[in-house]
Amino acid sequence: MKVLPPGLQAHLDSGVTTLCWCWRLTRRDGVRIGFTDHDRGLDFDGTAFEAAAGFTATEMKHAIGLGVDNLEVESALASDRLGEDDLAAGLYDDARVEIFRVNWSDPEQRVLMRAGSLGEVSRSGSLFRAEVRGLSHYLQQPSGRLFQFTCDADLGDGRCGVDLESGAYRGSGSVSAVVSARAFEVTGLEAFADRWFSRGLLTFKSGANVGRAIEIRVHRRSETAAAIELWQEPSRAVAVGDAVEVTAGCDKQLATCRERFANAVNFRGFPHMPGNDFVTSYLRRSAGK
Numbered sequence: 001m002k003v004l005p006p007g008l009q010a011h012l013d014s015g016v017t018t019l020c021w022c023w024r025l026t027r028r029d030g031v032r033i034g035f036t037d038h039d040r041g042l043d044f045d046g047t048a049f050e051a052a053a054g055f056t057a058t059e060m061k062h063a064i065g066l067g068v069d070n071l072e073v074e075s076a077l078a079s080d081r082l083g084e085d086d087l088a089a090g091l092y093d094d095a096r097v098e099i100f101r102v103n104w105s106d107p108e109q110r111v112l113m114r115a116g117s118l119g120e121v122s123r124s125g126s127l128f129r130a131e132v133r134g135l136s137h138y139l140q141q142p143s144g145r146l147f148q149f150t151c152d153a154d155l156g157d158g159r160c161g162v163d164l165e166s167g168a169y170r171g172s173g174s175v176s177a178v179v180s181a182r183a184f185e186v187t188g189l190e191a192f193a194d195r196w197f198s199r200g201l202l203t204f205k206s207g208a209n210v211g212r213a214i215e216i217r218v219h220r221r222s223e224t225a226a227a228i229e230l231w232q233e234p235s236r237a238v239a240v241g242d243a244v245e246v247t248a249g250c251d252k253q254l255a256t257c258r259e260r261f262a263n264a265v266n267f268r269g270f271p272h273m274p275g276n277d278f279v280t281s282y283l284r285r286s287a288g289k
Contacts, residue, residue, distance in 0.1 A: 150252035189226035199249030207242030
């Protein structure tokens with residue numbers, strides 16, 4: 001049950017209301033943007049809420065227990081602050097969403113109706129539809145240690161301990177040729193061994209995709225340039241001359257951890273754990289017995 005501020009409760013009791021909806025998105029990098037279905041912009045709580053014509057939402061569905069609450073919002077990509085390229089680039093993935101009911105004649109009279117995170121986003125031309133998931137969906141995500149053969153740490157994090165700032169595991173260069181939307185050649189990485197950056201991370205330092213980081217699928221070494229293929233197509237076209245920075249990758253195997261990174265002491269997998277082959281195995285009589 002919502003407890004309304006006294007001012008807003010009095011406004012509702014008056015019988016004549018001036019109410020609107022306001023949505024605030026907070027990206028994982030801290031950027032905040034706001035929208036309202038009112039015909040003019042509003043400002044409160046340090047956020048400017050832009051009037052967004054056609055910004056509509058479905059009814060809120062609340063589930064009992066740990067079921068995930070669902071809500072969808074739909075609008076046109078008409079704002080300079082919310083563009084198709086940013087959505088495609090993943091800048092709004094898992095962004096925090098807050099939905100307010102506001103008295104537009106006095107924005108201090110408001111109540112937070114719903115908080116959650118941005119889920120699946122679909123686009124069609126200049127329109128987009130976004131799913132808003134309730135906070136309970138985080139309780140359905142896997143957490144804790146994984147008991148498996150391979151390491152469950154991320155290369156370079158606190159549990160791994162490998163220093164990715166070291167020149168041995170980091171390189172930089174520039175795009176010299178574009179093969180396809182996900183594949184191109186980079187000069188400046190010729191000193192690194194073949195597949196050294198496979199499963200690593202490539203970050204664009206200039207060009208249309210500046211700041212975007214994408215996982216590397218395959219790194220091939222040649223005498224004149226390195227061939228890079230990404231797992232995911234960048235949201236904008238890669239061009240010759242784009243500066244990139246790459247970090248080494250890891251296939252999570254104990255042998256790789258020991259031989260490439262000399263870091264077996266921090267290996268976070270269970271390489272000697274019996275697997276399905278052990279469960280289904282059986283004794284065999286040796287020859288001559």
